[in-house]
Amino acid sequence: MSVKKHPDYRKEVERLDYTKDYIKKTLDATEEYRSLYKENIKDAMENLDYLDSSQSYISVLINTKFIEIADRNFDNLKRIQDKPYFARIDFKPHEREMADKIYIGKTSLMRSEEEVPLIVDWRSPIANIYYEGRLGETSYVAEGGKQEGELLLKRQFTIEEGELKNIMDIDITTTDTFLQASLEANAEERLKDIASTIQAEQNRVIRADMHLPLIVQGVAGSGKTTIALHRIAYFIYTYEKTFDPENFMIIAPNKLFINYISDVLPELGVEDVKQTTFIDFIEELIGNKYKMADGSDKLMTLIDGKNTSEKDQLEWLKWAAAFKGSMDFKRLLDNYIRDLEKDYLPKDDFTLHGHIIISKEAIHRMLLQEFNYLPLYKRTDELKKTLRNQLKEFKEKLLKETEAAYDDEIENIRCRMEASEERRQKILPLIEERDTKLEAIKKDAKTLVNNYIKRFPKKDLFELYKELMIQEDLIEKYGGISLPSQGVDYLCQQAKVLLENKKIELEDYAPLAYIKHRIFGFKEKLKVNSVVIDEAQDFSLFQFYTLKEILKTNMFTLLGDISQGIHSYRSIQNWEEVRDEVFYERKSNYITLVQSYRTTIEVMNLANAIILKLANPRIVLAKPVIRHGDKPEMREFSEKEVLLEGLQEKLQQIKDNYKSIAIIGKTKKECKEIKKYLDKHKKLHTKILDEKEESYDAGIILVPVHLAKGLEFDAVLITSIEEIYQEEELDIKLLYVAMTRALHELDLFFLKGTMPILNNINEEMYIR
Numbered sequence: 001m002s003v004k005k006h007p008d009y010r011k012e013v014e015r016l017d018y019t020k021d022y023i024k025k026t027l028d029a030t031e032e033y034r035s036l037y038k039e040n041i042k043d044a045m046e047n048l049d050y051l052d053s054s055q056s057y058i059s060v061l062i063n064t065k066f067i068e069i070a071d072r073n074f075d076n077l078k079r080i081q082d083k084p085y086f087a088r089i090d091f092k093p094h095e096r097e098m099a100d101k102i103y104i105g106k107t108s109l110m111r112s113e114e115e116v117p118l119i120v121d122w123r124s125p126i127a128n129i130y131y132e133g134r135l136g137e138t139s140y141v142a143e144g145g146k147q148e149g150e151l152l153l154k155r156q157f158t159i160e161e162g163e164l165k166n167i168m169d170i171d172i173t174t175t176d177t178f179l180q181a182s183l184e185a186n187a188e189e190r191l192k193d194i195a196s197t198i199q200a201e202q203n204r205v206i207r208a209d210m211h212l213p214l215i216v217q218g219v220a221g222s223g224k225t226t227i228a229l230h231r232i233a234y235f236i237y238t239y240e241k242t243f244d245p246e247n248f249m250i251i252a253p254n255k256l257f258i259n260y261i262s263d264v265l266p267e268l269g270v271e272d273v274k275q276t277t278f279i280d281f282i283e284e285l286i287g288n289k290y291k292m293a294d295g296s297d298k299l300m301t302l303i304d305g306k307n308t309s310e311k312d313q314l315e316w317l318k319w320a321a322a323f324k325g326s327m328d329f330k331r332l333l334d335n336y337i338r339d340l341e342k343d344y345l346p347k348d349d350f351t352l353h354g355h356i357i358i359s360k361e362a363i364h365r366m367l368l369q370e371f372n373y374l375p376l377y378k379r380t381d382e383l384k385k386t387l388r389n390q391l392k393e394f395k396e397k398l399l400k401e402t403e404a405a406y407d408d409e410i411e412n413i414r415c416r417m418e419a420s421e422e423r424r425q426k427i428l429p430l431i432e433e434r435d436t437k438l439e440a441i442k443k444d445a446k447t448l449v450n451n452y453i454k455r456f457p458k459k460d461l462f463e464l465y466k467e468l469m470i471q472e473d474l475i476e477k478y479g480g481i482s483l484p485s486q487g488v489d490y491l492c493q494q495a496k497v498l499l500e501n502k503k504i505e506l507e508d509y510a511p512l513a514y515i516k517h518r519i520f521g522f523k524e525k526l527k528v529n530s531v532v533i534d535e536a537q538d539f540s541l542f543q544f545y546t547l548k549e550i551l552k553t554n555m556f557t558l559l560g561d562i563s564q565g566i567h568s569y570r571s572i573q574n575w576e577e578v579r580d581e582v583f584y585e586r587k588s589n590y591i592t593l594v595q596s597y598r599t600t601i602e603v604m605n606l607a608n609a610i611i612l613k614l615a616n617p618r619i620v621l622a623k624p625v626i627r628h629g630d631k632p633e634m635r636e637f638s639e640k641e642v643l644l645e646g647l648q649e650k651l652q653q654i655k656d657n658y659k660s661i662a663i664i665g666k667t668k669k670e671c672k673e674i675k676k677y678l679d680k681h682k683k684l685h686t687k688i689l690d691e692k693e694e695s696y697d698a699g700i701i702l703v704p705v706h707l708a709k710g711l712e713f714d715a716v717l718i719t720s721i722e723e724i725y726q727e728e729e730l731d732i733k734l735l736y737v738a739m740t741r742a743l744h745e746l747d748l749f750f751l752k753g754t755m756p757i758l759n760n761i762n763e764e765m766y767i768r
């Protein structure tokens with residue numbers, strides 16, 4: 001139906017025109033005010049010398065604040081100028097006769113003369129009805145309490161460049177054509193905001209209580225990354241008075257990923273949220289950049305090494321990585337730290353001239369109990385203060401007593417003897433002795449505290465860690481008897497090779513940060529108190545725990561997908577262990593997302609058939625949104641040259657249809673090999689994405705699976721010329737991740753024998 005035939009078309013066009021006009025006027029007025037405020041600041045600055053300067057200062061401050069607010073509103077309004085809102089709901093509170101017409105957009109716009117805003121922000125309490133409510137009885141919760149009423153209309157608009165293109169009224173039976181249209185669009189190089197099409201299950205994640213840890217298990221393409229960003233925008237809006245954007249931090253797997261998501265927050269009107277990787281954040285905290293060992297991420301070793309004879313070594317490599325990420329390892333460190341504390345305790349009393357001011361036992365008590373809330377080395381700062389105070393008191397007392405003792409004796413002599421040369425000879429040395437003693441006490445007191453404190457052993461963080469890790473007996477002592485001796489050998493041998501060469505691996509970051517936190521403390525007060533972790537399935541329990549301890553917060557949102565846990569040798573196995581072992585003090589919320597929005601039914605069916613091979617009853621299969629595409633093509637070749645030729649032809653065919661195409665290989669080596677061939681023929685421009693890359697442009701790229709995780713592409717061509725995908729856990733997950741990157745098209749190009757994993761896959765799912 002043409003939009004013009006909609007019964008409310010005229011009214012909606014009028015409303016849109018009115019809103020656009022109002023926005024324009026507001027923008028113009030803001031510009032005018034802005035120059036007025038600037039003028040005021042200028043005046044105040046000029047008058048700063050000879051007027052009452054505090055008045056001018058206040059004037060500068062006030063006007064600067066106004067400009068800030070005006071600027072913020074200005075930017076938000078500019079952003080929505082061409083698309084002021086995307087939906088309307090008509091809500092009639094029970095106690096009222098008339099329904100309010102509420103237009104929902106990305107930012108709110110108040111009209112001074114009326115109570116209902118011209119546009120209501122999508123994050124406001126009433127907008128919840130749009131995402132959750134069905135026509136009929138509904139309610140929402142706002143500051144004043146629960147408001148019940150009736151939802152009479154739910155309407156979506158397509159507005160392009162300020163023109164009303166479509167009106168869609170939603171009733172219970174309508175499928176979300178809006179969502180369909182949004183999903184059919186081609187992938188830009190970046191993620192987009194989805195405020196207009198957020199689905200109810202996603203809305204619940206976005207609005208879930210921020211004060212409790214939230215764990216989201218979401219299938220591939222369920223919108224985890226997207227809603228993580230919307231959740232931050234929601235909280236910054238809802239708790240504007242309590243939280244600043246700097247209180248939030250997003251941890252993403254790599255810089256490439258950060259770049260990929262970086263435009264969404266500003267689009268949602270949020271700036272200044274810290275976006276970092278775990279490694280970068282820890283290095284920033286510790287204040288030191290470490291050299292990473294080659295192959296620090298063991299995934300490649302595991303992929304490559306599968307066919308080597310050193311199976312045993314690989315098992316211990318996995319064991320060591322898992323152990324370093326476990327809570328057992330945290331307990332090992334706690335035991336080690338307990339001994340470090342003991343060694344730290346002074347062996348001597350705190351004395352002045354043979355007098356005990358504070359006994360060593362009392363000092364031990366202070367260090368181990370009273371100041372126990374502080375990192376070990378910081379406890380000496382507190383101790384120092386106590387020593388100083390006590391010394392001051394004691395010194396005065398000692399001086400007085402010493403002086404009095406001598407003076408008594410002198411007085412005694414004076415009483416006993418007549419004034420004579422003999423008496424003088426007796427008194428003079430006493431006076432001298434007294435003065436020397438008093439001086440000596442004063443002198444000693446000056447350096448006493450510093451000298452005492454200096455004796456505390458202080459070591460470097462890296463040294464402390466290394467000393468532990470390279471000694472089998474220490475690992476066994478602190479780790480308990482249950483550790484396998486071959487595992488301990490492997491761990492320590494590996495530490496000797498790395499740490500003695502001042503290198504570390506990924507698994508060392510959490511322990512280093514933990515020791516730093518317990519022994520040294522951090523220089524600056526950390527602003528971050530709410531953490532969002534994407535691809536959280538790749539984290540270990542100990543990584544989560546360390547972050548929680550260091551940041552002293554429970555405000556965590558963890559989003560991930562266990563099916564995509566390709567790093568599971570070093571990371572969590574399931575979410576229950578996170579809830580039980582990391583967030584044990586507080587109840588955590590757990591939400592599962594099963595709807596997948598990224599890919600077509602055909603692609604998802606095939607990917608699901610692959611992940612089912614894991615035979616893990618915990619795995620929840622993704623349900624694709626109703627969107628069809630072509631069946632994936634499976635192209636098996638007997639010769640590499642022919643395969644690569646076929647791949648090249650395919651790329652030629654589709655390159656103009658899509659903005660982004662990815663050739664996904666199992667390893668970087670495989671990608672390089674394919675690129676070499678494509679370059680030789682010079683028909684296509686391609687680029688390899690590796691971990692150093694910070695961004696990628698649309699076009700054809702070659703990327704190893706582990707780096708493609710989290711990203712998406714219009715078309716995906718999984719290519720295998722040498723590497724073999726076996727029917728085993730790691731390969732199943734790798735192939736699943738690769739397949740679920742596709743938005744519209746998925747094809748497989750593989751050399752005969754490289755895909756035993758496809759055995760028993762129902763042939764109806766693909767075209768040969």
Ligand SMILES: Nc1ncnc2c1ncn2[C@@H]1O[C@H](COP(=O)(O)OP(=O)(O)OP(=O)(O)O)[C@@H](O)[C@H]1O
Nearest residue numbers: 194197198199220221222223224225226597598710
């Ligand atoms: N409600 C929605 N409306 C429109 N598009 C959506 C919606 N939810 C998700 N999408 C789209 O689905 C795709 C997948 O989203 P996203 O990358 O956030 O998922 P994910 O769960 O992080 O995926 P993965 O775990 O596979 O990396 C994106 O293109 C996103 O824009």
